Amino acid sequence: MTSTTRPHLFITFQMPSQFIHSLERVFDLDYQDIPARLSHEQILSRIRAHTPDAILFSGGTKIDKEIISAAGDKLKMLATFSVGYNHIDIKECEKRGIPIGYTPGVLTDTTADLAITLLLATSRRITEAMRTVRNGEWGTSSNIMWMCGKPLINSTIGIVGLGRIGLAIARRLQPFSIQRILYSGTREKHFDSDSDKKLFKFVQFEELLHESDFVIIACALNEETTNMFNKKAFEQMKNDAILINISRGGIVDQDALYDALKNGQIRAAGLDVTVPEPLPTDHPLLTLENCTIFPHIGSADEYARHQMAQICVDNLLNFFSGKPMVHQLKIDNA
Amino acid sequence: MTSIIRPRLLINNQIPSQFIRALEPVFDLDYQDIATPVSQEQILSRIRAQPPDAMLLFGKILIDKELLSIAGDKLKMVATTSVGYDHIDVKECQNRGISIGYAPGVIADVVADLAVTLLLVTSKRINEAMRAVRNGEWGTSSDIGWMCGKPLANSTIGIVGLGHIGLAIARRLQPFSIQRILYCGKHEKQFDSENDKKLFQFVQFEELLRLSDFVIIACALNDETRNMFNRKAFEQMKNDAILVNIARGGIIDQDALYDALKNGQIQAAGLDVTVPEPLPTDHPLLTLDNCIIVPHIGGGDLSVRYQMIQISVDNLLNFFSGKPMVHQVNLDNA
Numbered sequence: 001m002t003s004t005t006r007p008h009l010f011i012t013f014q015m016p017s018q019f020i021h022s023l024e025r026v027f028d029l030d031y032q033d034i035p036a037r038l039s040h041e042q043i044l045s046r047i048r049a050h051t052p053d054a055i056l057f058s059g060g061t062k063i064d065k066e067i068i069s070a071a072g073d074k075l076k077m078l079a080t081f082s083v084g085y086n087h088i089d090i091k092e093c094e095k096r097g098i099p100i101g102y103t104p105g106v107l108t109d110t111t112a113d114l115a116i117t118l119l120l121a122t123s124r125r126i127t128e129a130m131r132t133v134r135n136g137e138w139g140t141s142s143n144i145m146w147m148c149g150k151p152l153i154n155s156t157i158g159i160v161g162l163g164r165i166g167l168a169i170a171r172r173l174q175p176f177s178i179q180r181i182l183y184s185g186t187r188e189k190h191f192d193s194d195s196d197k198k199l200f201k202f203v204q205f206e207e208l209l210h211e212s213d214f215v216i217i218a219c220a221l222n223e224e225t226t227n228m229f230n231k232k233a234f235e236q237m238k239n240d241a242i243l244i245n246i247s248r249g250g251i252v253d254q255d256a257l258y259d260a261l262k263n264g265q266i267r268a269a270g271l272d273v274t275v276p277e278p279l280p281t282d283h284p285l286l287t288l289e290n291c292t293i294f295p296h297i298g299s300a301d302e303y304a305r306h307q308m309a310q311i312c313v314d315n316l317l318n319f320f321s322g323k324p325m326v327h328q329l330k331i332d333n334a
Numbered sequence: 335m336t337s338i339i340r341p342r343l344l345i346n347n348q349i350p351s352q353f354i355r356a357l358e359p360v361f362d363l364d365y366q367d368i369a370t371p372v373s374q375e376q377i378l379s380r381i382r383a384q385p386p387d388a389m390l391l392f393g394k395i396l397i398d399k400e401l402l403s404i405a406g407d408k409l410k411m412v413a414t415t416s417v418g419y420d421h422i423d424v425k426e427c428q429n430r431g432i433s434i435g436y437a438p439g440v441i442a443d444v445v446a447d448l449a450v451t452l453l454l455v456t457s458k459r460i461n462e463a464m465r466a467v468r469n470g471e472w473g474t475s476s477d478i479g480w481m482c483g484k485p486l487a488n489s490t491i492g493i494v495g496l497g498h499i500g501l502a503i504a505r506r507l508q509p510f511s512i513q514r515i516l517y518c519g520k521h522e523k524q525f526d527s528e529n530d531k532k533l534f535q536f537v538q539f540e541e542l543l544r545l546s547d548f549v550i551i552a553c554a555l556n557d558e559t560r561n562m563f564n565r566k567a568f569e570q571m572k573n574d575a576i577l578v579n580i581a582r583g584g585i586i587d588q589d590a591l592y593d594a595l596k597n598g599q600i601q602a603a604g605l606d607v608t609v610p611e612p613l614p615t616d617h618p619l620l621t622l623d624n625c626i627i628v629p630h631i632g633g634g635d636l637s638v639r640y641q642m643i644q645i646s647v648d649n650l651l652n653f654f655s656g657k658p659m660v661h662q663v664n665l666d667n668a
Binding site: 012013014015016035036037038058060081109110113114116117120121124125126127129130132133134135136138139140141142143144145146147148149151152153171172174175176177277278279281286292293294295296297300301302303304305308309 | 347349350369370392393443444447448450451455458460461463464466467468469472474475476477479480481482483484485487488505506508509510613620626627628629630631634636638639643
């Protein structure tokens with residue numbers, strides 16, 4: 001009697017049990033319900049021990065040639081718990097015919113919310129402000145300049161990459177009495193309303209750097225955008241500009257950023273993403289008052305995360321029952 | 335020969351010299367060009383030594399019965415550089431025929447920006463998040479629920495006091511995919527657009543407490559609103575509600591707030607204002623992870639500060655040349 005072999009799914013991170021139950025009905029799971037992160041080596045040994053048909057992993061896990069080769073021909077599909085895919089060797093997947101499911105759309109709102117949080121926290125110097133409450137500095141100065149921030153009113157916003165997230169950020173900034181929104185990227189967007197036509201302006205990257213009071217990085221990390229924010233870029237920015245990165249750390253040359261912040265070439269930076277993640281606790285950027293760093297919490301709310309998890313589950317269940325994924329990465333565009 | 339007696343003006347804080355130059359031609363100044371705050375006692379001694387005709391006020395000096403008795407009949411006018419005047423005994427001023435100038439209309443945008451900042455940093459737990467970056471906790475968990483915050487999408491906002499500032503806050507929250515805005519106060523507002531009629535709902539205080547995911551205090555401090563947020567109020571709020579106060583510390587019973595936060599009666603609070611200010615560094619509220627406190631930086635914008643001082647200078651110059659103030663507190667309504 002032949003037994004039906006269920007596909008084998010390796011899950012590298014911890015998920016709420018309802019999603020595990022959904023997957024258990026179809027897959028044999030290689031899953032440990034503990035929050036500890038798996039290292040590259042641990043992932044390789046688990047794959048070698050029990051070759052998966054599919055792997056479900058998060059944005060923090062590198063799926064490189066070594067891992068893909070270790071999985072060999074048995075690996076049929078990859079499911080990433082992220083909208084970014086810079087951590088995946090796309091070319092290798094294409095060569096081996098491995099399709100990739102991902103989770104666009106459902107984290108747009110929450111990531112845009114976090115971008116605004118980071119922008120406001122940085123421009124209003126929240127870290128410094130909170131500290132003065134704890135260390136007794138509050139109340140010792142009557143200088144009217146004390147703890148003044150950089151206002152949004154009448155400012156020029158520059159958004160690098162006006163995709164879903166970039167546009168959601170732009171919409172959230174509109175009521176703050178900003179003057180205009182410049183954006184750069186691969187192509188100009190078409191706006192229908194007259195007020196949008198007046199508000200948004202498509203410009204070259206250099207002009208955006210030159211003119212913006214707040215620069216927000218919202219583009220994908222790829223070969224063109226790696227280290228795009230280098231020494232030359234910081235030289236072109238305004239001295240009182242604030243830089244916000246909610247995209248990928250690799251878009252910013254961190255040494256150049258450190259120098260720019262230290263030397264007053266730009267006013268301040270707020271980062272939700274770094275290289276590496278986590279950032280080492282002795283990293284020079286952590287010594288700067290004018291650098292605010294969050295631990296990659298862009299999509300960190302239960303609602304968004306549950307929706308992302310559901311898409312991952314549906315991507316996997318659909319693929320293994322011969323149906324189209326909910327969201328499959330189109331490799332030609334990637 | 336008679337000499338013209340110029341009115342004496344006591345200024346209790348360091349101000350930019352352009353304003354001193356504007357006042358010097360008209361007033362004899364009692365002014366100290368130093369950056370340390372002056373205490374209530376020091377002000378009382380200065381008043382005893384040289385009774386002023388007018389005062390230009392910053393910060394926390396109380397214009398109470400004691401000060402007004404010491405100042406005696408000579409004091410004709412008080413110009414506060416703030417929009418709030420809860421630090422002034424308005425009835426006593428009315429009895430003594432003392433006019434009060436204040437500075438409304440300029441600060442709404444920058445305070446609303448800070449209100450939204452506080453709401454976002456509190457709901458996204460950025461104090462804990464930034465600590466995790468510094469202490470190495472970042473990267474130790476693969477749980478998709480790690481550092482998750484409370485989403486704004488589909489939420490009910492409750493604004494206590496929909497004045498200039500309250501409305502500016504509401505406008506800033508609109509693009510965050512919120513569901514609706516409840517508000518309470520003395521009167522219902524008239525909205526023109528259909529969108530606004532659907533978005534805003536005037537309710538009683540208790541209903542706002544019961545139904546809101548985010549409660550924002552934006553009303554004035556007076557006899558009706560003092561300690562309005564007491565034990566009973568916290569009992570009525572949702573267990574996962576977030577409270578934001580950018581108005582005045584006295585609107586909240588801080589002991590009740592401490593208990594509510596400690597016992598999970600509400601999820602978290604973000605405060606720009608406390609009792610007293612500054613808050614003592616050993617205050618129990620500072621021991622709570624779910625309480626974020628910033629040092630009254632709502633007006634922390636240099637240009638706005640300048641504008642408010644200018645209004646106060648104009649109030650003084652106008653009053654002492656027999657002209658109407660730019661903005662005078664209406665003692666009958668106050």
